[in-house]
Amino acid sequence: MDQRSLPPIQTTARDDAVLKALAEFVGTEGLKPGGRLPTERILAERLRVSRNTVREALTRWEGLGLVERRQGSGTYLKAAVSPDMLHLPLTLAGGNDFTSLMQTLEIRRALEAEAAALCAERASEADIAEIARKLDIMEHAFRTRDGMSSEEDWEFHQAIYKVSGNPLFEQIIAAMYELFHRFWEHPLGVRDFGHASFPYHRTIYERIAAHDPQGARDEALKLIATVEDDLKRGVAKLKLADLT
C-alpha cells in the first residue's frame, strides 16, 4: 500500500491560523510595506487568542523578514505579503578562508551574468533610466570618496536584479555578498579592493541599455573576474607577509 495515501492528521495549528488570518487582513486592508500592523494586544483580542500566541506567530514573520517590530512603536510591514506566498529557508555553510570566498564568487559569477542578461532583455526605458541614475550616483561616490563606494555599488547592482524580474537573484546574491563581507571590511588588506571592477559597471549598463543580453553577460563576467583577481592578489600578498 502506498504510505503517502494516509498522511498524518493535523490537530493543532493555532499560530499558523493566526498567520493565515493576518495575511488575509493585510490583503483586505490593502496594507503596503512600511504600514503598521495592529497592536499585539488588539490582535490577540480580535483573534480570540492569547497574546503569547500572537507573538509566536509574529516572531515567525519577523524571522522571515516580512515584518519589523519596534518596541514602543509598533509592528511594521517590511515586505509585500500575500496568503499564497512561498518561503524556503536556505542555510549556507561558509568559512572565512580563501576557498570559501572564491566559492561565493563562483556563485555570483553565474548569477550576475544571468541577471544582467535577463535585465538587458526585459528592461523598459524607465528601467534603463533608473539604472543610469544609480550608476551616476555610484560613479560620483567613487570619484569623490576615492573608491569607497560599496554602498552605492550595491544599489546599482540591486537595480539590475530588480529589473531582471526575478527576486531570487537579489536574495541569493545578497546572501553571497553577506558571506563574502562577513569577516572583511577591507578584504585581505588589499587597499584598492574593487577598484579594478569600476569601469565594468558602465560597460554593463551600456550593454543593458542596448538590449544586448550576451554583451551584458560578458561584461558581468569581466567584472567578477576582476574581483577574483583582487582576491588572488590579496592572498599572494598575505603569503608574502607570512614569509617576512
Place this chain on the structure above:
Amino acid sequence: MDQRSLPPIQTTARDDAVLKALAEFVGTEGLKPGGRLPTERILAERLRVSRNTVREALTRWEGLGLVERRQGSGTYLKAAVSPDMLHLPLTLAGGNDFTSLMQTLEIRRALEAEAAALCAERASEADIAEIARKLDIMEHAFRTRDGMSSEEDWEFHQAIYKVSGNPLFEQIIAAMYELFHRFWEHPLGVRDFGHASFPYHRTIYERIAAHDPQGARDEALKLIATVEDDLKRGVAKLKLADLT
C-alpha cells in the same frame, strides 16, 4: 567618521543571545541532525531566562527549518547548525505558480551551467567514473520505470555539484529543487514531464568526461531549456482545460 564603526548597543536581545548560546551548545555537544535538544524548561533554567523567551528563540529556528518541535516528545535538530552559518529565508512572492516556477528555473539555468562547466574543468578520472555510475543507474531506472526516475536523476546532478568542488551549488540548487517540487508530484498534469530532458544527461556527462567546460555548459543549458518547455506546455494545457 564611519558610522559603522560604532554600532548601537544592544540593550535588549535576549532571544538572540539565547540562539547564540544554543548554537554554541550544539557545537560543543557535537549534536547531529536528528539529535534532541534540551527541554524548553531546562533551557530556560540553565540560561536564566523565562521559558517564553526560549520558545520565541526556538520559534525563529523552527521558521528557518533548523529545528523541529514535536509535542510530547521534544525538540529535534533538523539541520547542521554552527555559529558561523548563514541562514536566510528565501521569499518567493508570486501569486502565480507558473511565474514562481519559471523563476526557480532561471536560477537553476545559471547555476547548473556553471556547475557543469566547473565540473568538466576539475573532474578527476575517479570523479568521472562516479558520475558515469550515477548516470547508468539513472538511465536504467528511467527505462525500467518508464520515465519515473526523479530520485536517480537528482543523484546524478548531485554528483556533478559535488565534483564542482563548491558545496554552495548543491545547497542553492537543492533549495530551488525543493521549491519546484513543493506542490507537484506530477507538475501541471504533464504526464511525461522530464522525458525531454533525458538525453541531455548523457551529453552533459560526455562533455564532462572530455573535460570540455563550454560543451558541458551548453548541454546543461539545453537540459534546463527542455524543462522550461515542459513547463510552458503544461500551462498551455491548463489554459486549454479552462476553456472547456
Place this chain on the structure above:
DNA sequence: GTGCCGAAATTGGTTGGACCATTGGACCAT
C-alpha cells in the same frame, strides 16, 4: 504663538505560573 521639557499613555519585550494535548514508556490483563 512658539518651542522645549517632562509626565503619561502606548507598545513591544520579559517574566512566572498555570493548565491542556500529545507522546512514549511502564505496567498489567488477556
Place this chain on the structure above:
DNA sequence: ATGGTCCAATGGTCCAACCAATTTCGGCAC
C-alpha cells in the same frame, strides 16, 4: 505476544503582571 491503561515528560496555550523603548500631549518659559 498483544492490546489496554496509566503516568510522567514535553511542547502548546493562556493569563496577569511588570519592564523598556517610544510616542503623545499638556504645561511652561520665552
